[in-house]
Amino acid sequence: MPKANPTACLLVIGNEVLSGRTRDANIQFLATGLGNLGIPLREVRVIPDVPETIIATVNEVRPKFTYVFTTGGIGPTHDDITSECIAAAFGVPWEHHPVAWPRMQASYKPGEFNAARQRMATMPRGAALIENSISVAPGFQMENVYVMAGVPRIMQSMFEWLAPRLEGGAKIxxxxxxxxxxxxxxxxxxxxxxxxxxxxxxxxxxxxxxxxxxxxxxxxxxxxxxxxxxxxxxxxxxxxxxxxxxxxxxxxxx
Amino acid sequence: MPKANPTACLLVIGNEVLSGRTRDANIQFLATGLGNLGIPLREVRVIPDVPETIIATVNEVRPKFTYVFTTGGIGPTHDDITSECIAAAFGVPWEHHPVAWPRMQASYKPGEFNAARQRMATMPRGAALIENSISVAPGFQMENVYVMAGVPRIMQSMFEWLAPRLEGGAKIxxxxxxxxxxxxxxxxxxxxxxxxxxxxxxxxxxxxxxxxxxxxxxxxxxxxxxxxxxxxxxxxxxxxxxxxxxxxxxxxxx
Structure with missing residues (x-):
């Protein structure tokens, strides 16, 4: 493989794969999709919903690979902690996103944009949105880290949006x-x-x-x-x- | 989860999962099997057939977890390099195993125990065998590192042999x-x-x-x-x- 190709690392975040409850479906999809872009996937880590682990892992891998993708942990529940961990990893505030917040607010009936859903519009300062056609809640990018949903069809929609925007290499x-x-x-x-x-x-x-x-x-x-x-x-x-x-x-x- | 439970890390070694050619089937099997023994799987890494990566990863994780399991890379071909990398990680010679070598030699017709197959009977000094009922080639254990086949049914047979020999914790x-x-x-x-x-x-x-x-x-x-x-x-x-x-x-x- 020529040295010129960009490289990718995938972090699968969530206890459900580690407990065996869920059989991961995202690794193969992203491995194939990235390979087609000439961005070979060089490492995958499956890590639990533990803040110190997420923060340390993100900071360990982001200087080592051209691209880091994460799946999982950006929903509305108490165990969805990826977003605030990314903010901590980058040392920036975790705050209302100027685009995602008003858009999500407008998409719910009055009173239904509750605290849990507001979490999905709260992102690290400077985050660029990753759109998808299935859910109103976007993923986001911070430098070379791409934060996506864990639900396969939402993740796939985010990756489809993202693919033409990534700089690839020679197709494998x-x-x-x-x-x-x-x-x-x-x-x-x-x-x-x-x-x-x-x-x-x-x-x-x-x-x-x-x-x-x-x-x-x-x-x-x-x-x-x-x-x-x-x-x-x-x-x-x-x-x-x-x-x-x-x-x-x-x-x-x- | 009580602090008393042992922990496990799994290293899935091989380019075929990272390229998307193969959908991993071993993570969920081991996550479930280990959970049933009260040994929660705390991290999985999928890494390529690159010696430096395998050696560094094994040495990084073995002090951090009670058990480290590896799957893949112990067959007879040129890309099956897990065994010699484990020897390098432990700083011991990679040599004819005193039990596996004569047993494998006896299992082939004269002349068929060729150089490629001899690799499967060559292990880090001090390796304890992990038996299986499907293939004549065993896995092995070095301290807290358990080296298993990547082919799911052989890996499963090795894990079944191993399970009653592992010290577990409170079942989850x-x-x-x-x-x-x-x-x-x-x-x-x-x-x-x-x-x-x-x-x-x-x-x-x-x-x-x-x-x-x-x-x-x-x-x-x-x-x-x-x-x-x-x-x-x-x-x-x-x-x-x-x-x-x-x-x-x-x-x-x-």
Whole structure:
């Protein structure tokens, strides 16, 4: 992967993923969406609703990555503390947002813009809004930190709004081949040799176990699609050399 | 959550989750399994197959948590580098394991215990094996670090073997109630009051959006089931106070 590509870190904030109550759905969506923009996701952290942890983690990662995205903790309830923690991390006041506050106030019937909902219009000073088409409550950006909702369809809407506004890099191209009945341990050595010949690529081997048969998916990724194609052609020759049948592409989901 | 409970951190090692190719299935399984043992999962990190990152992360988290679990990177291919990185993190040689080596050697036909497979029997000096019923290649333990496979069914088999050997704490009890058509922003204030009356509990509010109707799940967690029950009874009264129908338990999956 060329050094020129921007990088991303994702912070999944919330006890519900750590307790196993919720199976996270945001990591894969953002990993894919960011990859398509040429912004490889380099680290994910799932952290609890604990102020010291959120503040320290945000401040640890924001100088290390081009972009930091957070999901979760910006709703109206007592455990939604991401917003005030971001303010604390940046050392700025947490206050009525000049755009979000009047807009949210206007969207509720008189008396319904209560203290809980007012929290969603209270943001770190200087926050730029991240819009979405589902909820009246926006996310926000502070420097390279992008604070989004945890509810997948709201987060996805925020990311769709955000994507054309992010500066990406060379798109990561992917080519793949798979094979049934060829153990990883047999193809590993040859695969390592191919990886050595294509140091710019990231060559991965992923065994799968399915009722339709066990096998391995071999995947080449990198900014140069032609290189990835060449590497996969060499892997295909390897498979043929072991007397097996290579199947282009990734194994279908079953 | 009482201070006495042990804590856990999970490191998901591998480019395939960060690239979006694979949707992680191990976080939720381990979060639930560890919760049942009274070992709350307090942090998850998904990190790439980069030696410096793996080594630094392992050494950063192992003094901070009672248990550290890793998944991924212990297969036979060139990108399976977890094992040698653990050896480097502990500053010990990476060598033929006295039990795993002869056992794996015996399990293959003559000539098939090749260099790639030998890597799976090579471990940090002093490693204790973690057995599984699916693959001949074991995981291993170094002090409080438990190194497991990334393939979900192998990881699950390793965790099942491991679970009775881990020292747990008070099981985390959970009680829940849900309601349709009551926005989070309306119930939030009352919910915050209930949380204040039960500081030992972790009270969460999780909106859901489904074809069958939108609503919110209200969940109380803690080591004392009776307390959790009382808190949820108070939340149930709140719901009735807003003229809505409380439904015991979590909303069914649809």
């Amino acid at each position: 191209e992917m080519r793949a081949v798979h094979v049934l009945g060829l153990p990883e341990g047999i193809i590993a050595e040859g695969l390592g040799e191919v990886q050595k010949r294509y140091p710019e690529l990231d060559l991965g081997s992923y065994p799968f176990y399915r009722a339709s048969g066990n096998g391995v998916a071999l995947v080449a990724k990198g900014p140069d699609g032609e290189q990835a194609e060449k590497a996969i052609a060499e892997v295909t020759e390897l498979i043929i050399g072991f007397g097996k049948v290579p199947v282009p592409g990734e194994p279908p989901e079953v | 009890e959970m009680r829940a109630v849900h309601v349709l058509g009551l926005p989070e922003g309306i119930i939030a204030e009352g919910l915050g009051e209930v949380q204040k009356r039960y500081p030992e509990l972790d009270l969460g509010s999780y909106p859901f959006y489904r074809a069958s109707g939108n609503g919110v799940a209200l969940v109380a967690k803690g080591p004392d089931g009776e307390q959790a029950e009382k808190a949820i009874a108070e939340v149930t009264e709140l719901i009735i106070g807003f003229g809505k129908v409380p439904v015991p338990g979590e909303p069914p999956e649809v």
